[in-house]
Amino acid sequence: MAHDHPTGLKRWLFTTNHKDIGTMYLVFAFTMALIGGSMSLVIRAELFQPGLQIVEPHFFNQMTTVHALVMIFGFIMPAFVGLANWQIPMMIGAPDMALPRMNNWSFWILPFAGTLLMLSLFMPGGGPAGGWTIYPPLSVQGGIGMDFTILTIHLLGISSILGSINIISTILNMRAPGMTLMKMPMFVWSWLITAFLLIASIPVLAGAVTMLLTDRHFGTHFFNAAGGGDPVLFQHVFWFFGHPEVYILVLPAFGVFSQIIPTFARKPLFGYASMVFATATIAFLSFIVWAHHMYTVGMPMAGELFFMYSTMLIAVPTGVKVFNWLSTMWRGSMTFETPMLWAIGGVFTFTIGGLSGLMLSITPADFQYHDTYFVVAHFHYVIIGGSAFALFGAIFYWLPKWTGHMYNEGLGKLHFWLTMIGFNLTFFPQHFLGLAGMPRRIPDYSLQFSGFNEWSTIGAFLTIGAQFIFFYVAFKTIKGGEKATKEVWEGAEGLEWTVASPAPYHTFETAPNVK
Amino acid sequence: MSAKGSYYLPEPSAWPIVTSAGMFLLALGLILTINSVAPGSWIMLAGFAVIVYMMIRWFGQVITESEAGSYNDQVDMSFRLGMGWFIGSEVMFFAAFFGALFYIRQFSVPWLGSGLESELLWKGFESTWPTAGPQGPVALPPNSHHVGENQFSPMGAMGIPFINTMILLSSGVTVTWAHWGLKKDNRAQLITGLFLTVALGITFLSLQAYEYVHAYTELGLTLQAGVYGATFFMLTGFHGLHVTMGTIMLIVILGRSIKGHFSAEHHFGFEGVAWYWHFVDVVWLGLFIFVYWL
Numbered sequence: 001m002a003h004d005h006p007t008g009l010k011r012w013l014f015t016t017n018h019k020d021i022g023t024m025y026l027v028f029a030f031t032m033a034l035i036g037g038s039m040s041l042v043i044r045a046e047l048f049q050p051g052l053q054i055v056e057p058h059f060f061n062q063m064t065t066v067h068a069l070v071m072i073f074g075f076i077m078p079a080f081v082g083l084a085n086w087q088i089p090m091m092i093g094a095p096d097m098a099l100p101r102m103n104n105w106s107f108w109i110l111p112f113a114g115t116l117l118m119l120s121l122f123m124p125g126g127g128p129a130g131g132w133t134i135y136p137p138l139s140v141q142g143g144i145g146m147d148f149t150i151l152t153i154h155l156l157g158i159s160s161i162l163g164s165i166n167i168i169s170t171i172l173n174m175r176a177p178g179m180t181l182m183k184m185p186m187f188v189w190s191w192l193i194t195a196f197l198l199i200a201s202i203p204v205l206a207g208a209v210t211m212l213l214t215d216r217h218f219g220t221h222f223f224n225a226a227g228g229g230d231p232v233l234f235q236h237v238f239w240f241f242g243h244p245e246v247y248i249l250v251l252p253a254f255g256v257f258s259q260i261i262p263t264f265a266r267k268p269l270f271g272y273a274s275m276v277f278a279t280a281t282i283a284f285l286s287f288i289v290w291a292h293h294m295y296t297v298g299m300p301m302a303g304e305l306f307f308m309y310s311t312m313l314i315a316v317p318t319g320v321k322v323f324n325w326l327s328t329m330w331r332g333s334m335t336f337e338t339p340m341l342w343a344i345g346g347v348f349t350f351t352i353g354g355l356s357g358l359m360l361s362i363t364p365a366d367f368q369y370h371d372t373y374f375v376v377a378h379f380h381y382v383i384i385g386g387s388a389f390a391l392f393g394a395i396f397y398w399l400p401k402w403t404g405h406m407y408n409e410g411l412g413k414l415h416f417w418l419t420m421i422g423f424n425l426t427f428f429p430q431h432f433l434g435l436a437g438m439p440r441r442i443p444d445y446s447l448q449f450s451g452f453n454e455w456s457t458i459g460a461f462l463t464i465g466a467q468f469i470f471f472y473v474a475f476k477t478i479k480g481g482e483k484a485t486k487e488v489w490e491g492a493e494g495l496e497w498t499v500a501s502p503a504p505y506h507t508f509e510t511a512p513n514v515k
Numbered sequence: 516m517s518a519k520g521s522y523y524l525p526e527p528s529a530w531p532i533v534t535s536a537g538m539f540l541l542a543l544g545l546i547l548t549i550n551s552v553a554p555g556s557w558i559m560l561a562g563f564a565v566i567v568y569m570m571i572r573w574f575g576q577v578i579t580e581s582e583a584g585s586y587n588d589q590v591d592m593s594f595r596l597g598m599g600w601f602i603g604s605e606v607m608f609f610a611a612f613f614g615a616l617f618y619i620r621q622f623s624v625p626w627l628g629s630g631l632e633s634e635l636l637w638k639g640f641e642s643t644w645p646t647a648g649p650q651g652p653v654a655l656p657p658n659s660h661h662v663g664e665n666q667f668s669p670m671g672a673m674g675i676p677f678i679n680t681m682i683l684l685s686s687g688v689t690v691t692w693a694h695w696g697l698k699k700d701n702r703a704q705l706i707t708g709l710f711l712t713v714a715l716g717i718t719f720l721s722l723q724a725y726e727y728v729h730a731y732t733e734l735g736l737t738l739q740a741g742v743y744g745a746t747f748f749m750l751t752g753f754h755g756l757h758v759t760m761g762t763i764m765l766i767v768i769l770g771r772s773i774k775g776h777f778s779a780e781h782h783f784g785f786e787g788v789a790w791y792w793h794f795v796d797v798v799w800l801g802l803f804i805f806v807y808w809l
Contacts, residue, residue, distance in 0.1 A: 005527060016525050016526065095522045104532070108531050152542075155542060165604075168600055172596055200607050204614075227651045228627065228649070228741045229648065230618070236618060511522075
């Protein structure tokens with residue numbers, strides 16, 4: 001670099017560099033994943049056998065609640081923002097993000113917000129325990145821990161909005177000459193649309209939790225029928241955010257699949273334009289389906305029907321994407337390096353989650369499935385099977401570009417297979433548990449559910465245990481290893497593969513020309 | 516910097532992490548304060564002080580860089596996109612509260628007064644608007660003079676709210692007039708226009724404060740007065756907060772205009788504030804129609 005940069009700790013604290021900030025996002029995300037993962041082990045250990053063995057029910061409830069908040073807001077979202085930071089400037093031929101100082105700000109809010117959430121667990125009365133959806137009246141009645149949660153959500157929301165503004169400005173304003181919108185890599189497209197979803201939905205969540213805060217402390221009656229309000233109002237406002245949120249979690253993953261699969265199938269992505277339009281369609285539909293989370297709350301029949309049909313519609317653009325990935329692989333010269341395993345595995349598990357989602361979208365069926373382990377299985381198949389698998393794939397795919405070293409392929413594959421087996425062992429039986437009627441968020445269960453729960457717990461420990469292989473492989477790759485070439489992968493296309501590995505600090509100081 | 520190529524890249528900065536720490540203190544302080552834990556308000560004050568200090572320094576740095584001509588057209592466009600999408604997110608924040616108002620008026624209040632809910636839970640409750648709900652104070656006609664115990668009177672649309680509408684609409688005109696002055700290098704018109712806009716903003720806020728005092732002391736209309744009070748004060752309150760922010764922003768660019776900042780070609784600082792001001796203007800129109808009038 002032409003000018004000086006602080007070294008040591010100050011480099012990280014004060015940085016305006018997209019790669020440094022991307023790295024911090026990823027380190028933060030995986031730290032939170034460890035915390036959230038250990039909470040899931042508390043849950044699974046308690047559920048290993050019926051009866052109450054290990055933790056108090058109230059603590060169990062805090063674990064299910066905080067596990068979800070940590071994994072959604074602390075792990076998956078920041079991890080994908082980390083990927084966006086690393087990759088978007090490199091993929092569009094820019095030197096950095098459009099607003100580098102704000103970029104650092106949006107990151108540094110996160111550790112403070114995470115601290116606030118963790119503090120809640122040590123407050124009198126404990127942390128939030130009413131589920132991550134923090135429905136009133138429970139969330140109005142809870143102790144000070146709920147206030148910590150509300151303010152955590154405010155801070156995380158500000159961080160997400162700032163990050164999204166930055167990503168949109170970068171993509172719209174920093175593309176190299178010749179990089180037209182319809183030439184952008186799919187990962188960039190999916191983040192452009194995701195950032196739009198974030199800007200449109202996160203402020204609504206902020207509004208919802210603000211009303212919760214005033215109901216708790218300032219005597220408003222938004223969610224209290226005695227004053228003319230309605231607890232169901234919170235559910236509507238929350239899910240108006242909450243449903244776009246699930247696409248915020250998964251659209252960047254779709255982008256990752258669309259980068260990895262063509263590389264290892266050695267064929268261009270099938271149906272690029274339809275991929276773009278399918279993603280945009282999913283984003284639009286995500287704003288008009290929210291009440292499918294609330295079928296059993298007592299809505300008018302017209303509402304139930306509208307939300308059922310609009311939800312089913314999402315299967316169409318999602319199906320387009322899945323078939324495009326399959327068509328990309330069709331007759332390709334495929335190899336199965338670790339990133340490709342994650343991509344294929346991810347498409348497979350995500351599709352299972354998508355199909356169970358289709359089952360849940362049917363109102364009369366949902367009356368049976370609602371609040372059972374079937375729902376838990378469903379969203380873990382999309383969030384782990386879709387988002388987290390894509391994250392691992394992306395990290396193995398781009399790590400050689402970031403560090404200049406190849407990772408250990410054998411250990412990478414071992415990590416994949418152990419996670420794949422452990423994950424399916426954990427969550428596949430939960431479909432059967434849910435169909436048989438086991439309710440979610442309860443620390444105890446009826447005897448007939450024991451067998452599946454034991455398998456599920458064994459799977460959970462296997463899955464989390466396998467992650468230490470990942471940390472080991474990633475750490476070793478950062479430290480050293482076989483030198484990576486510029487291209488890294490034989491079939492890789494895109495600007496990031498035209499620069500050295502590791503990529504220079506500010507990748508494109510003069511714009512490349514895109515043909 | 517600019518020698519390195521066509522892109523502008525800012526130096527590393529301490530402000531982002533300082534800001535985040537300030538936000539943390541503000542949030543923690545707020546939590547402790549509303550739960551009556553002793554040092555809460557001091558922590559909150561400290562967080563607020565950090566944020567104000569940061570704003571002066573960080574914005575100051577950006578202004579210095581801007582006046583030094585460090586920013587090229589691409590940076591200018593990034594700022595425009597950033598401000599535009601930020602205002603977009605603000606629109607969605609207000610949408611949450613407008614949505615809540617819509618839901619309460621169209622669904623939850625009518626449902627409370629009909630069918631099984633009314634029969635089993637709230638016998639005798641009649642669904643009308645405004646209301647403070649089955650157990651809240653009874654609603655009188657707007658701007659009633661004699662409000663007794665357990666009664667409240669909603670805010671009428673005519674009078675102060677109508678005057679405030681006129682004030683905000685004319686402030687939109689004056690800020691645009693100031694912009695025209697800036698574009699044709701007429702500094703006097705710029706400064707006069709901005710001064711008038713600030714004055715109108717402060718007048719609006721003063722009238723709003725008077726209205727709040729009137730509501731609390733004479734109309735029995737408080738934040739606790741059921742859903743009417745909640746939606747009324749939350750919507751107008753958040754709007755008032757945004758007008759306050761907008762007025763501070765206007766005062767800053769008024770000061771900068773007096774110091775000779777901005778040129779006819781480059782004045783995103785001015786435009787960003789003007790956009791924001793038009794945004795609070797539009798939100799007010801929504802408030803006037805749906806909160807005060809209909």
